[in-house]
Amino acid sequence: MSKPYVSVEGISRKFPGLTVFDNVWFGVNRGEFVCLVGHSGCGKTTILNILAGLDAPSGGVVLADGREISGPSLERAVIFQGHALMPWLTAEQNVAFALGCKHKGWDAGRLRDAARRALEKVGLGAALAKKPSELSGGMKQRVGIARAFAVEPKMMLMDEPFSALDALTRGALQEEVSRLVTEAGQTAFMITHDVDEAILLADRILLMTNGPMARVAEVVINTLPKPRVRATLHHQPGYHELRDHIMDFLITRSRTLAGIPPGDYDPRHPPEVSPAG
């Protein structure tokens, strides 16, 4: 087995008198889509920010491509929870700004053309000249997605990117992201608390207990065949077992498992389960 693309090795986040999470280990393989599921306050966003290089752990290290992450990198793009578009720029200029950061030598015309292509890819060809305030929530997040994919990162990090959207828009964007990640052969890591979203997108789902002292309690292997389609997903055999397992975890076990781990718990290898068979 090859070494994982991203390897999280014993990271912790501690404040005086409070340990949010401690000794967290997991890996994300090249081309794999991993979802992290857990309740608020377990440090999910902190873990994503550490992977992005925006934050540093109190202890432990994270390796990306074999090198320690010491800061943000164009190799790892982030799709933010609140789209984080610059409101003074049009959709096209927002994407062009990102492209300009990666390709320092490109002139304005080349940046504009590339930004257009990136926006057309997410179905926003008609909204190029619009400012974020003139776009709907779903369209704003589409621009955020186009911006992240435009720089062609090796890894895509997503912090509950669709949680503010209505169900219909969310579904469309989930499939969009799934398609783009697969097309580009990218590695992806997403935080979510939408169980269906995790089942639709993830190859593996990390379940975190509640904080403080949060940990990865188990790793759920998603064995449902790919490509998965939202419309038919819930008819697939094994779907309900998978969904029930994660729901049970979120409703009860995330709470009952919190705190001191059981004696046979190995933080480097949390138990793996595949409820879908």
Add this chain to the structure above:
Amino acid sequence: MQKPVSAWRATLLSFIILAVFLGAWELSLQGAGQGAGPAMDPEYAALLGQAAASGGQTPMPKPSEIGHRLFQLLSDPFYIRGPNDQGIGIQVAYSLGRVLLGFGIAALIAIPLGFVIGMSPLLNAALNPFIQVLRPVSPLAWMPLALFTIQDSSISAVFVIFICSIWPMLLNTAFGVSAVRREWLNVARTLEAGTWRTAFRVILPAAAPTILTGMRISIGIAWLVIVAAEMLVGGTGIGYWVWNQWNNLSIADICIAILMIGLVGLALDRLLGLLARAVAWQE
């Protein structure tokens, strides 16, 4: 909620108010100042001139007289007949020049410095006591110190404008920069945008509306202060002109100066208002 008013109705009402005010002013002075003074020896009156002939009282001018005088002044605003007799346009131009020079230098220093203060919480905390002490000082209090050190009255006036317009720009820039949303900075960081690109492409446009508000406050204060400063230093400018007309007892000219100062101040504010609109953004 109040209903929106139509623009022309408001304008009409403005004109009615103006007409009533000017009409009342005109009527209240009707018949005053003509032969109402105490009896005086005609020869003595002839010696002293017209002012004394009306009993030593300068009559308050009527709006119609002010209008006539305004027409005279504006028909030749840029004449120069010696250092003490220059057109009102020249005087306003002097004042505007000082304000723009002092304000411009203040902006060149306040905006970059405010940027640095806004980016660095340490510098912000370290410089804050100085700013808080110096900011409430009336700019005119600096005048003697300026005259003593610079030894040039005209440059001293510019310095006073500089010192009064620097604070709002400095504080607003620092606040605007420090309040830039974390997520935009995070976007720039994940894109490895670098310090200069982040400063000019992210922080500057994000803080621009706040900076422009500071500039608008500054130029308003500068225009208030220039009149007083020029009264002190003398020589040229609309403030000096007002004081000169007071010494000449030309009350009509003083009324005209007040009107001019108001109109120029309005124009300056509108100009920066347009600039603020150009850099405004909406979430």
